[in-house]
Amino acid sequence: MRRLSRLFIALSAVSCAFVQADDSVVETIEVKGDFRSQQLNKIPGSIAVFTDADMQRQNAQHLDDLLQQAANLNFSAGASRGRFLQVRGVGERSEFVDSINPSVGVLIDGIDYSILGVSSLFDLEQVEVFRGPEATRFGANAMAGMLNLQSRRADFDPSGELAATFANYDSLQLSAAYGQGLTDKLAFRLAVDHQQSDGFIDNNYLQRDDTNNIDETTAKLALRYLATEQLTLDWVTHWRDLDNGYDAFSLDRNRTTLSDQPGQDQQRSQGSMLSADYSGFGFARLFSQLSYLNADTDYGFDEDWSYDGIHPDGYSTTDRYLRDRSHWSAEQRLVSSTDRHWVAGWYHSQQKTDLERQYWDWDAWAPAQFFSHFERKNSALFGELSLALASDLELTLGGRAERYQDQYSDSKGITRQDDDWMFGGKASLSYQLSDRASLYGLVSQGYKAGGVNGEALGKADATGSAALADYLRERASFAPETLLNTEFGVKASNAEQTLVSRVALFAMWRDDMQVNSWVTRDQMFIGFIDNAASGRNYGLELESRYQFRPDWTLYGTLGLLRSEIRGFITEEGVDKTGRDQAHAPDYQYQLGSEWLLAERWSLNLALQSKAAFYYSDSHDAKSDQMHLVNLRLQYQLDQWQFALWSRNALNEDYGVRGFYFGNDPRDGYAEHTYEQLGEPRRLGVSARYQF
Incomplete structure (x- = not known):
């Protein structure tokens, strides 16, 4: 911690050294996911914002491609796409029998897609990554942070886009969007995106290269209606049809599988959001929002990762999870229109999940089915008040x-x-050094709900061991978790905006830390959530961009993280106290450079690196260090953009x-x-036409 403090002080000094001269406002990026839109460099908190330019620079087609750019943001797959997120080492890594409570939620246009993931980045205005607890704003799904994705809304000015990408592994993406005003009060925007790929797996048993394929179609329709001078209505609806394969794990621990019954990762979902912005009160704006999401998912895999007859001691089973999820929410908040900023509001949501599991029952030695029904209702009151203690000093208090x-x-x-x-x-306490620089100190607390370990309870009597049955019954449920975060940060830029830096130093304390635990007996795997006594996470986040010359820009991010589990003993009796938390790499960084080679040509080169990290809290299997090199050569011709990328x-x-167990007979x-x-290595060409 002392080393991080010295580094933070040095970086803060660099950030503040050029904050002098005139006070012109230079920060133009706005964060839209907070209670009110604010300039990024004036919000007290560690937030990363990815604009359309950032997505293009990374050739990002899916959220997986974008997440490598953010400091202290990690993800796990366990499905055809990465959908489980970890911020500062906190977050879930999978969902099987029991419904999980996400530590890091995902909102797309105000619709809650937590756990379901993000299928396409096309027609997004920006992606916002809130790091640290955001309970005041977002509630229980933001104990460690929140991802807020904002699509381009309906606009009265005509605009459109056509895009196509072709890449190796028979990959294709076709996209189109268009919007305009239909009348002087009604506007629309429609966007459609289709992605397909054979995937990166060769199935030697079936002699196929598409068992881990991608086949995704998404569509969005947005409407804006100017009902009166004081009332604006926005409506957006999403459709998603995902028909992906799932054949990702290999007995030979490479990209070659032997599955005779490859799995699937399918989703059919429809989500809608209706919002109303009313300014007729004068002293405050009334913002109302109603959202609904229904998603049917079909997730399954070949449990033995092989074929019947591979070995006399082999087995051949599958595991399949069919879920019907529905979630609706309503929120109303008053946001002050005066110089004295305050917010007051309420929130209510209801979610239901029906699960049908089709699996092999090892005790009955026969195919079996399992059904469960889970329902949750959330109701909340929240408020926030900002007080100007001086012309350049502001105190903000919020609660939920x-x-x-x-x-x-x-x-x-x-x-x-x-x-x-x-x-x-x-x-939070924010001190505005100038219009280009600010310091802040922050204390925040987040939370997430407890729950029931239905899988563990259901298998307690089937273990054949009285001691193990008692062990599982003692873990019939798990307690809520709370997370306390302290943070200090500096955000600054010079007058010409050729140098922009944001630095944050944080320390977090987790109480009743929820951890994923496993019981493994031969081919019987029982997963459940346990509570460790506590956890500690602290580190640093840095984002900086420096334009050396008009034709050369250097940019980078750095995340440093230390984490620790305290008071957790596994079912095998191993004490994990003092060990790093799962999916919490010690460092992550990105270093990139962009050159304007000629009037229409540009070249982008970026290196992304991530330290090795543990895959689980209950075993010590680790990833390797990661070092990725990304390239993009772009040609711009008026409204056309062409790119060759890797x-x-x-x-x-x-x-x-990653998992650690035996599965190869x-x-x-x-x-x-x-x-x-x-x-693996991706090579592609892209074309984009904006009009």
């Missing part, structure tokens, strides 16, 4: 009180109800999900680290 009510039942006869209150909030140009193998089921690998 949230109640959740859970109902759980399943086909094993297990029922459970939970009802609890959770409290979060923040206090991601992971050096073809590095790196893991995005050919070596007597010896234990190994099995990894799902990220994308």
